[in-house]
Amino acid sequence: MTSLVLPGVYTPQDDTDLLAGALDDEPIQPGSSVLDLCTGSGALALLAAGRGARVTAVDVSRRAVCTARLNALHARVPVRIRRGDLFAPVDGQSFDLIISNPPYVPAPPSRSVPSGPARAWDAGGDGRLLLDRICREAPGRLRPGGVVLLVQSALSGVDRTLHRLRESELKASVVRRRHIGFGPVLRERAAWLRERGLLAPGEDREELVVVRAERPC
Template sequence: MDTTASDPLSLGHGTVYEPQHDSHMLAEAVVARGLPKAARVLDLCTGSGIQALTAASLGAERVLAVDISIAAVESTRAAAYRLGLDVETRQGDLHVALNHGPYDVVLCNPPYVPSEHVPPTEGPSVAWDAGVDGRAFLDPLCRAAPSLLSESGFLLLVQSEHADVPKSIAMFEREGLRTSIVARRTIEFGPVMLARAAWLEANGLIEKGCRTEELAVILAERNTSGA
């Protein structure tokens, strides 16, 4: 999926996290997986709204887009209106999402970039800065996943290898979910990662000279096999 000025999913120029490699990987994963009939879908950390809009276009019965950023919420609401799609939007965090669940499908492209700063609560970097190990949002999400999901629900999460994909998988499995990696892609560092590469190297978060990252889409779902 190409992000161009004519693309209706290229949203929020300069105000929210515009669709990038990870955004498109996650959207492609939900299209490939498909939605259950009459699906209730959560797009958590909606950003541009691409996941919510994708789910709505696939025929979800209810789509809720949640983001801490009011700019992201307004951008998603405007895009849904422009495209004639039914998407409910709410400003808030994981707790807001939990209060409106459970969901048959949860889609999440969270902040996962390691940062020496405390995760922000406003501004553009709220979309990527995630504490010193990149897991300020990932850890609470992994713990809360069972509470977000319906009895047959599944979650699709995209993150970087530099925020510890194996830990996410282990945490999901500890919560009783069955997991797999459904997509992988290696990309060059973007501007944010390049700008802090020296800090990442100094803190042992990447190997010296590393300027690539592997993105992974993780599927976590209820184990309905009875195993």
């Protein structure tokens, strides 16, 4: 999807590909306003910009912002890229489409804030450190008829995501699913996840889902 990923930046993987498929299903009109939260390498932002959307991409990581800018330059597509915490860099703005592949992996308790590559996946004990914030804040950033596309693991509570979005009167549903084998992070945490009841004994595959939520016109 992208030509460059700097060290410490999340490399596009199955979750990126799954969300890209859902993005491809959206009827993006030229000039539509799109926000890509937790952009990482900028892969999804570039896809939206390539379809004529006006795209703003946000990430808290300096390396991710640098990577996304380099990839936008290489692809020769205009993307407005900002560093900051979720919606802070776009305060007061609204969008036709918000896409996000946020950190969503449940992580054992730690006294330190995730840093380096772990910042791209560690999301607190229930995996919802950013998911709940996005569900709470995104509805107010959507224009009438606007859509949120969000990818996450089933380990981090899909029903909770749907409930939170529906509480804001959005029409929310799961539009894509994919089962994948555990990567290094989940293999290392499998015993802890089983202790917490998030994994069944012997379970060694993760379900990824894309949630789509639409604001009524």
